[in-house]
Amino acid sequence: MLSEVGKKDADESDNMPISQWIDEILADLFAGAKKVILEARESGKSGICDIEGNLRKDLVASISKSDFRLTDAIWEAPNKALQAQLITCLGSNVNLGNIAFGDVIGLETLRLGLRSDTFSLFDRAGRSLVPVPDRRHARGGSAADRKRAESESGNTDDAMIA
Numbered sequence: 001m002l003s004e005v006g007k008k009d010a011d012e013s014d015n016m017p018i019s020q021w022i023d024e025i026l027a028d029l030f031a032g033a034k035k036v037i038l039e040a041r042e043s044g045k046s047g048i049c050d051i052e053g054n055l056r057k058d059l060v061a062s063i064s065k066s067d068f069r070l071t072d073a074i075w076e077a078p079n080k081a082l083q084a085q086l087i088t089c090l091g092s093n094v095n096l097g098n099i100a101f102g103d104v105i106g107l108e109t110l111r112l113g114l115r116s117d118t119f120s121l122f123d124r125a126g127r128s129l130v131p132v133p134d135r136r137h138a139r140g141g142s143a144a145d146r147k148r149a150e151s152e153s154g155n156t157d158d159a160m161i162a
Helices: 010-014 018-030 057-065 080-090 101-111 143-153
Strands: 002-005 035-038 073-076
Touching (some): 002 018, 018 035, 018 057, 080 101
Parallel strands (some): 035 073
16 A cells, blocks of 8 residues: 655645654554655655755655655655755665656666766775665664554554554
8 A cells, every 4th residue: 555645736735844744654654554655746846846846855854864764655756856866865775756667767877876966976996886874774663663563463552652
């Protein structure tokens, strides 16, 4: 099951507090979503982007620091600029969505550090991408995971879920 967080309307999106994004992501994961899509529209001018098409880095930083696995998110990135910025911010293995079929090879070259946008991320000595240090890239015990496990085990102690 997938869910989507964010607003398609740019004005509504700009007025949606970061805390609401995070609350909705966690609520969707707790309700059973396997992945949460973070809105950017095909235009790249709403949701995780501003009206000018720039990535809302404060929003991305806050979401990436919140208490869930980044592997549970799919970031819509319909253009090269957004793809490069998300790879730079969140690492080469970030889940990206809303990718046009004709852009897949270009995206892969960004992930491999073969384009100027992400070339600096490539460790030429070790011949690998420099990982973005973040504990949420690994599988592990986020609050959403614990809540999901408690729900599945039948433990409904309100103090544990809050």
